[in-house]
Amino acid sequence: MRRIIGVVGVVAITIGSLVGFASGVNGPATATDPQSRGQYLVERVGICQDCHSPRDDAGAFLPDQWLGGAPIGFTPTTPMPWAGMAPPIAGLPTMSHEQAVHFMMSGEKPDGTEARPPHPEYRLNREDAEAVVTYLKSLTSQD
Numbered sequence: 674m675r676r677i678i679g680v681v682g683v684v685a686i687t688i689g690s691l692v693g694f695a696s697g698v699n700g701p702a703t704a705t706d707p708q709s710r711g712q713y714l715v716e717r718v719g720i721c722q723d724c725h726s727p728r729d730d731a732g733a734f735l736p737d738q739w740l741g742g743a744p745i746g747f748t749p750t751t752p753m754p755w756a757g758m759a760p761p762i763a764g765l766p767t768m769s770h771e772q773a774v775h776f777m778m779s780g781e782k783p784d785g786t787e788a789r790p791p792h793p794e795y796r797l798n799r800e801d802a803e804a805v806v807t808y809l810k811s812l813t814s815q816d
């Protein structure tokens with residue numbers, strides 16, 4: 674009986690760590706420092722890389738140009754304001770820390786306009802916006 678419980682325990686731990694790995698709960702999701710939390714929010718919640726990171730011909734991300742800006746590879750089916758290029762956000766070259774926090778909380782850029790679709794108008798709370806900006810500012814600007 675004890676052996677069965679032991680085997681069940683090992684299986685449970687193995688499944689637990691696989692699930693944990695897949696969902697990222699062992700990774701930055703549990704991090705409390707703003708930069709790691711920001712990386713988690715950018716890469717796993719906002720999926721910013723989908724638009725803002727360039728890819729090679731096979732569709733794989735170019736790691737040395739992470740979040741370095743990329744063309745948008747699709748168009749809307751109905752007319753709407755549209756931006757065909759996702760600008761570089763590594764290092765956030767066009768915004769100060771505070772301007773970028775405001776942008777992530779309101780969708781408003783420093784010049785008072787809003788980013789056009791397909792950029793999603795995020796409405797993060799200040800803590801999450803601070804974390805996202807801390808992470809993006811930690812990346813080297815490729816401009």
Ligand code: HEC
Nearest residue numbers: 715719720721724756758759760762767788789791792793
């Ligand atoms: C579905 C595509 C898409 C996703 C996902 C996306 N963006 Fe964007 N983003 C864009 C496009 C396109 C623009 C340019 C909009 C314009 O020119 O009006 C933009 C603009 C921006 C800008 C303004 C940059 C500047 O120099 O004006 C910032 C900052 C930004 N995005 C950050 C983010 C962050 C952070 C995330 C993830 C939390 C994200 N974006 C996710 C497409 C996207």
